Amino acid sequence: MNTSVAEKRVQLESELLELGAKAFEGLGLLPKDARDVARILVTADLFGLSTHGLSRVESYGERLSVGGINARPDIKVEQRAPAIVSVDGDNGVGPLVGMRALEAAMEMAKQTGVGIAFARGSNHFGPVSPYSLIAAEAGFASIIGSNATTTIAPWGGSDARLGNSPVGFGVPNPGGKPFLLDMAISVAARAKIRNALKRGELIPDTWATDKGGRTTTDPAAALDGFLLPIGGHKGYGLALLVDLFAGLLSGAAYLTHVKSWVDAPDEPQNLGHFFILIDTRRLGSTGWLTERMNDFAAILHASPPAEASRPVLVPGEIELNNLARHRRDGLALDPAVLTLLEEYAAKA
Structure with a gap:
């Protein structure tokens, strides 16, 4: 694959899920199992956690290839x-x-x-x-x-x-x-x-x-x-x-x-x-929980930041903001990861 072309490829969540699932099918997983694996890894990428996203196809793939992981387990x-x-x-x-x-x-x-x-x-x-x-x-x-x-x-x-x-x-x-x-x-x-x-x-x-x-x-x-x-x-x-x-x-x-x-x-x-x-x-209605959770976050957000450019955040906000942005605008994977995914997907 031409790296310069790969670097420009921005893909939507649905495309990443499809490619990830096909890659794991190519590694021997059943289609439903492959989709579930892709769901976790693609969500990690959308969160901005690229070290734990579809890039894991390399290490998982190596172990699947040598029998260190069972591609079709009886769970x-x-x-x-x-x-x-x-x-x-x-x-x-x-x-x-x-x-x-x-x-x-x-x-x-x-x-x-x-x-x-x-x-x-x-x-x-x-x-x-x-x-x-x-x-x-x-x-x-x-x-x-x-x-x-x-x-x-x-x-x-x-x-x-x-x-x-x-x-x-x-x-x-x-x-x-x-x-x-x-x-x-x-x-x-x-x-x-x-x-x-x-x-x-x-x-x-x-x-x-x-x-x-x-x-x-x-x-x-x-x-x-x-x-x-x-x-x-x-x-x-x-x-x-x-x-x-x-x-x-x-x-x-x-x-x-x-x-x-x-x-x-x-x-x-x-x-x-x-x-x-x-x-x-x-424990209570969805309205009850929403009101209390939003109030909980508001109390934290209302704290004046020590640095004006770094407002107070509640854990998960960075990842959820990344998720929303990537779902809207798409995400460009590392070209090497994309190439490996496509190589495995071709075997499906």
């Missing part, structure tokens, strides 16, 4: 209690397992007011916020998390024993923007450290440690070392809690039992996720 949902289900992902693509777990949790929440799904046998499931948005648009408040490959040392330790496990929260607003908070547990992502190394820049000493566990401003040493958790020992505790829910309670791998997809791309990771949903319609 099983087992009810454990009136509001609790277990989901066996059968080593499927993470966003597919995530969608099945989310759907199961929503179904439980419709029946009982609260729904909890614990998923195992999964892989990297993308960012949390697309799931939170789907839940919020259906009227559910949510707490969602996943464990991950080890990149963080225990507080005071000197080797990687826990992952940068993401966790997210969502609260619907039927007449406005929902609250969406999606965060990893490290201060900075490894991608930011790699970019600093490429630019020849130092990094803050709060981002990472060297391989001996000592804080560093050298990005090369940081990449050989470990990420630092947010909030020091408090972030360390939060990362462990996410892994306890996502990994240990789900029956998935946890801590150092999680396989690295870099070191062992052909082996199942057995990642775990959890989805805790609350049906807000059991």
Whole structure:
């Protein structure tokens, strides 16, 4: 493909969804499964989270190609209690397992007011916020998390024993923007450290440690070392809690039992996720919730900004504004990502 042409290609959400679905069909997924994976990844791109969007077709595709991920899993949902289900992902693509777990949790929440799904046998499931948005648009408040490959040392330790496990929260607003908070547990992502190394820049000493566990401003040493958790020992505790829910309670791998997809791309990771949903319609009418959510946001927005050019924001507003803009104007993918998607789609 001509790169100069690819750089100018702005595509609408429907076109991205179609291309993403065809690409994953080309990688062996069934059409419905491929559409569900594309839905999560395209939403990430529309949010502005390009590192967790359709660009993931490269890493997912590599593992699908070598059998490290099962292209056609037999995902099983087992009810454990009136509001609790277990989901066996059968080593499927993470966003597919995530969608099945989310759907199961929503179904439980419709029946009982609260729904909890614990998923195992999964892989990297993308960012949390697309799931939170789907839940919020259906009227559910949510707490969602996943464990991950080890990149963080225990507080005071000197080797990687826990992952940068993401966790997210969502609260619907039927007449406005929902609250969406999606965060990893490290201060900075490894991608930011790699970019600093490429630019020849130092990094803050709060981002990472060297391989001996000592804080560093050298990005090369940081990449050989470990990420630092947010909030020091408090972030360390939060990362462990996410892994306890996502990994240990789900029956998935946890801590150092999680396989690295870099070191062992052909082996199942057995990642775990959890989805805790609350049906807000059991608490009051949509009008009641809209009024309270809009008032909640208004109180925060009314705070005079410390810098006039940076008004106070509620978590999720940046992503939702990006979503609205990209749905209106379209989105141009990185040309290399577009080329790879088209190559896989051609095999469908």
